[in-house]
Amino acid sequence: MIEKLIRLSLRNRVLVLLIATALFGWGVYSVQTNQVDAIPDLSxxxxxxxxxxxxxxxxxxxxxxxxxxxxxxxxxxxxxxxxxxxxxxxxxxxxxxxxxxxxxxxxxxxxxxxxxxxxxxxxxxxxxxxxxxTGVGHVLWYTLDAPGMDLGEQRAVQDWYVKFALQNVPGVSEVASFGGFQKQYQLTLDPNKLTYYDLSVPQVIQAVRANNNEGGGRKFERSDIGYIIKTTGYLQSVEEIENIAVATRQNVPIRVRDLAQVQTTGESRLGIFDLNGEGETVGGIVVMRYGENAAEVIERVKTKMDEVAQGLPEGMKFQIVYDRSGLIRESIHSVRNTLIEEMIVASVVVFLFLLDWRSALVIIIQLPLSVAIGFILLNAFGISSNIMSLTGIALSIGVIVDDAIVMVENAYRHLADAQGDRGEKW
Incomplete structure (x- = not known):
């Protein structure tokens, strides 16, 4: 079978060269389009x-x-x-x-x-x-650097402005907020006053919910002008909550302020986020969507951050605390340099041992072609360029060179024997 394949290749050299050129071009395209990440997704x-x-x-x-x-x-x-x-x-x-x-x-x-x-x-x-x-989808962490602004205001900016903007970036699955305080209105009820007025906690809750609502009316036209009737009932301050009537006693309203202390506070927290021991801060974690290119997603998020920064309050800016793109660049750059160095060293060694430039050229051409075909297979199976996959390609170069040297040297010896000049060549 192998002899037939070799004979067929020798008889159709131009076709073999065209196929090799096409595979090499496909491989170069695969290198450019292959997903890049520092670590493989084994989750x-x-x-x-x-x-x-x-x-x-x-x-x-x-x-x-x-x-x-x-x-x-x-x-x-x-x-x-x-x-x-x-x-x-x-x-x-x-x-x-x-x-x-x-x-x-x-x-x-x-x-x-x-x-x-x-x-x-x-x-x-x-x-x-x-x-x-995935479990390795946390590609970027950032904080909001805002000296003089309290943590509640920073968290509000993060939750209601920054988070929604970054979630629109293609490839981003979620932006998880952390740190600070989530603003809320808190009612601290006095049980003695509830007992005195013969009221219960559910009655107070129902009264607050009923008064935190808007009702729609209808639209009517007058003098060719359309008017929309509606009621504005959403609570917007502590004073409005305090003035809510829970019940009446002898035509006297019993308001929330008669039963509880109302204040603006933060939701109960299970922990804090401290940055470099300098105090609490507010920020977010960008989670990459399944199957996306980590390097491209990070660049798109950074571009969006520059755009979002223009609408931040004065004095507030982004501070990136974890960026996987640096690890990606260093890892891929290191392994790719190793690949290039291995191909150059292998080519020089082959030429020195064989002392025949045509034989060395066969092996030199085989190395980048094999690597290019490897990237075609990486794309076909959905494997990203990471430390493990590129290291595997780097290790395989040694096997490729060994096989090529054995085949080329064996072919060179048989050709020399056939020409009757083996003693002259060796």
Whole structure:
């Protein structure tokens, strides 16, 4: 078989050269379009289901949320296993699919099953899907450098301006906020006053909810001008909450300020984010979408940051604390330089040992062609250019050179024997 292939190649040299040229050109294109990352994605093909039910103990979360969801999601097609984790106020379900399963198909199957599983959960507990990212999808961390601005205002800027802008960047799955305080209005009820006025906590909650609403009317025209009637009822200050009437006693309204202390504060936190021991800060984590090019996503996010920075409050700016693009550039640059050095050294050694430029040229041409074909296969199987894949190509160059030297030297010897000048050449 091999002899027939060699004979066919020798008889069709032009065709072989054209095929080699086409493969080399395809390989060069594959090098330019191949996804680039520093580390390979070895995480499992999973879909995360997150359910929040604040104020409940881990055992209650396990019994009423985690267990019903785990048992309901186990029958999905192509599922390997389902894991569940319960903690205070939160439940995490990890649905692990087969490696060849498309992640977006898997997310659709999980959503279909969750639509029927919501009836099994208690009121107020709504399961949601986690971001369509992987375990190595955290490609960039940043903080907001704003001297003189309190953490609540910084978190508000992050949640209501920066986060929404960066989430629109192609390839970004989620921007997770961290640090600071999430602003909220807090009512501290006095149980003695509730007892005195014969009121309950649900009555106060219902009164606040009923007064934090807007109602629509209708549209009417007058003098060819259209007017829209509506009521503005959203609460916008502490004073408005304090003036809400909960009930009346002898035609005298009992307001929230008579029952509770109202103040602006932050939501309870489970931890803080400190930067270099200099104090708390606010920022975000950019999570890359599954299957995206990490280097390109990071560059697009940085470009968007320059655009977003123009609308930040005066004195506030971005500070990048973790950027994988630097690791990507250094890793890929180091391995690619090693590839080039290996090809040059191997070519020089082959020429010195064979002392025949035509034989050395065969091996020299084979090295970049083999590497180019390797990148074609990387693209075909969806493997990114990372430390492991490029190192594998670098290690394979030694095997390629050894095989080429054996084949070329053997062919050279047989040709010399056929020409009767073996003693002259050796």
């Amino acid at each position: 499992e093909n999973q879909v995360i289901v997150f359910t929040e039910w604040m104020g409940r103990s881990p055992q209650l979360i396990e019994d009423q949320i985690t267990y019903p969801l785990v048992t309901n999601l186990q029958g999905l097609p192509e599922v390997r296993y389902v894991r569940g984790t319960s903690m205070f106020g939160m439940s995490f379900i990890y649905v692990i699919f087969q490696d060849e399963t498309d992640v977006y198909w898997a997310r659709e199957r999980v959503l279909e099953r969750l639509a029927s599983a919501t009836d099994l959960l208690p009121e107020g507990a709504t399961p949601t899907l986690g971001p369509d990212g």
